[in-house]
Amino acid sequence: MALGFADAGVLAFDVGGTDMKSGVVTADGTVLALQRHKTPLDPQRPGEAILERIEQLYGEYSHQFPAGTFEAVGITVPGLVDEVHGVGIYSANLGWRDFPFRDLAEQRLGIPVAFGHDVASAGSAEMELGAAREFQDAMVMVVGTGIAAAIFTSGRPVTAGGFAGEIGHAMVPDPDGQGSVILESVGSAGAIAKRYRRITGTEVDGAREVLERAMTGEPEALKVWNQAVEALAFSICQCVSILGTEAVVIGGGLSAAGEALLEPLRSAVDDALDFQRRPVIRAAALGQDAGMLGSALKARARLLEVKLS
Amino acid sequence: MALGFADAGVLAFDVGGTDMKSGVVTADGTVLALQRHKTPLDPQRPGEAILERIEQLYGEYSHQFPAGTFEAVGITVPGLVDEVHGVGIYSANLGWRDFPFRDLAEQRLGIPVAFGHDVASAGSAEMELGAAREFQDAMVMVVGTGIAAAIFTSGRPVTAGGFAGEIGHAMVPDPDGQGSVILESVGSAGAIAKRYRRITGTEVDGAREVLERAMTGEPEALKVWNQAVEALAFSICQCVSILGTEAVVIGGGLSAAGEALLEPLRSAVDDALDFQRRPVIRAAALGQDAGMLGSALKARARLLEVKLS
Numbered sequence A, B: 001m002a003l004g005f006a007d008a009g010v011l012a013f014d015v016g017g018t019d020m021k022s023g024v025v026t027a028d029g030t031v032l033a034l035q036r037h038k039t040p041l042d043p044q045r046p047g048e049a050i051l052e053r054i055e056q057l058y059g060e061y062s063h064q065f066p067a068g069t070f071e072a073v074g075i076t077v078p079g080l081v082d083e084v085h086g087v088g089i090y091s092a093n094l095g096w097r098d099f100p101f102r103d104l105a106e107q108r109l110g111i112p113v114a115f116g117h118d119v120a121s122a123g124s125a126e127m128e129l130g131a132a133r134e135f136q137d138a139m140v141m142v143v144g145t146g147i148a149a150a151i152f153t154s155g156r157p158v159t160a161g162g163f164a165g166e167i168g169h170a171m172v173p174d175p176d177g178q179g180s181v182i183l184e185s186v187g188s189a190g191a192i193a194k195r196y197r198r199i200t201g202t203e204v205d206g207a208r209e210v211l212e213r214a215m216t217g218e219p220e221a222l223k224v225w226n227q228a229v230e231a232l233a234f235s236i237c238q239c240v241s242i243l244g245t246e247a248v249v250i251g252g253g254l255s256a257a258g259e260a261l262l263e264p265l266r267s268a269v270d271d272a273l274d275f276q277r278r279p280v281i282r283a284a285a286l287g288q289d290a291g292m293l294g295s296a297l298k299a300r301a302r303l304l305e306v307k308l309s
Helices: A046-064 A101-109 A118-129 A189-200 A206-215 A219-243 A253-257 A259-272 A287-308 B046-064 B101-109 B118-129 B189-200 B206-215 B219-243 B253-257 B259-272 B287-308
Strands: A010-015 A019-025 A031-038 A073-077 A080-082 A087-090 A097-099 A113-117 A138-143 A147-153 A171-173 A180-182 A247-251 A280-283 B010-015 B019-025 B031-038 B073-077 B080-082 B087-090 B097-099 B113-117 B138-143 B147-153 B171-173 B180-182 B247-251 B280-283
Touching (some): A010 A046, A019 A046, A031 A287, A046 A073, A073 A101, A118 A138, A118 A147, A138 A253, A171 A219, A189 A206, A189 A253, A219 A259, A219 B219, A247 A253, A253 A259, B019 B046, B019 B287, B031 B287, B046 B073, B073 B118, B073 B287, B087 B101, B118 B147, B138 B253, B147 B219, B171 B219, B253 B259
Parallel strands (some): A073 A113, A138 A247, A247 A280, B073 B113, B138 B247, B247 B280
Antiparallel strands (some): A010 A019, A087 A097, A138 A147, A171 A180, B171 B180
16 A cells, blocks of 8 residues: 655554554555554553653664664554644543653654544544545544544544544433433444343353344344444434535444444434435445554654654 | 725625625725615525625615725525535525526626625634634534534634535434434524424514523423523534534524523533533624625635635
8 A cells, every 4th residue: 555655664653542553664655564562551650651662662673674764653542632732631541641742752762753643543544545535524433442533624634632533422312211321332342242231141242243143133132233323323413414524434343344334324324314415434444554554644744844844 | 893804895795594684894894884685585586586686786885885895795695505616505495406696696796706605604704703713613503593503623614515514403312202303493593482382382472582481480481491402502512522612602593692591501511521622602793794794704805816816
């Protein structure tokens, strides 16, 4: 896949709640030496622990590859992120508050560092290289343990100081009652498994197994799956009504369900909309590497910025 | 109010579903000869009928003012609008489909014409001159007979080919049942009056009278008013979660309620949000003239575009 890196490679990190991925993305866009490690957790110094691991891996990659193979580093993290100032504002899972990742990493590594939000980076990669390539007004929705989105209007990412894209915490009708609950508690892969367990008392190996059971016609599994689809459709329609979104790209673990998810989702969205635009709904194209590729794109942009300044 | 019109006045029209407003906005931003007429309705030729009235009024204003008083015309209309191509795509109330307002008006009037959406224009005026002046990520929500919004991210309007801002048609929990209904059917001034009449069988003079009755403690009026507030809060929270909106400006007829609307609305939004940004919620500053002032701003921009090309 050509990233358009005409003259420089970068070293990209995608730090997740459980794992962190790293790899060298070369000048012609090839990913080399892809590695996956457990994300280091240190409740006392959560940001420091991650930076130290990045520093260590940077040393190893530098040792493994000839000088000049990569000229910048990209780091993406979850949570609330201030991309402009390179600060991790808050991560509920990893525990930091206002940690200046970019500046500290640049000091320690001595080369330009780009810092971004994991979902925003994955979204940018889908917009530039993946499933949303031909669209200007799009939402890339990452549906896994939780749910978050990268929103684009007129081809530009909506950032709002790091506060945009928290669609997983927007309200949807409670399928079990009259009130409302957050989308993430019904529509995420995590919620599908959890709600199925709660209803049936049966242990399952994630949303995938609930889908398998639904495919055999098991009523409880079908019910939980359909409620997840309805919840996702509700939130997609909110986005379409407010923003006129023309394409919705579904990534994250749940997108592995493919048409078993997308076909009923399209149908539910179509039923719920009136005169509004009907968005194209499709699966993400870059899979689990989207965040790392987005991180590489950001590192490349940062390098150009430094070279031009 | 200074519009920053250093060197040229414009003639601005704001075409509504019932009335159309017009006025000369001078070089220093003063509004002169403000007029209000019934919007001409002709089911056979809805766009033509409006253009003819604009042509006639243009003639009258040209006769009334010295040559050079206005050098461009601004026209705003409701419905779905393609601002880029100057086309009225669709208006449910006024009846046109794909009517090329801008090009026809330029041919007939012989001076530059800007064409825009009424709510988007009112929103731009509030962003540039009014209540949203100091914000980059904002929603200007016009709550009257219906509900529509102008959405801004990073200071730029979200257009999406004319499809953005239809928040009045986004779903909210049905206060009378378990399902969902569109925001407009619960939260608009029109819906408040209609729902009160339906519940009580009592005729009222609009949402204003329902509010007056609620202030005296009448339970049905209080219920209908509070349900409207809850519905508006639900939709505002959707916008905040998706876009990280930092300010919500309420315009339209219902904003006349002032703090009787805004105070419970702030409280309901605050209760419904978790870690998300708390938006500033305030009333529109430009009142009923926002659409016409936005129309004038667009006309001014169009004039600069023509002069520079």
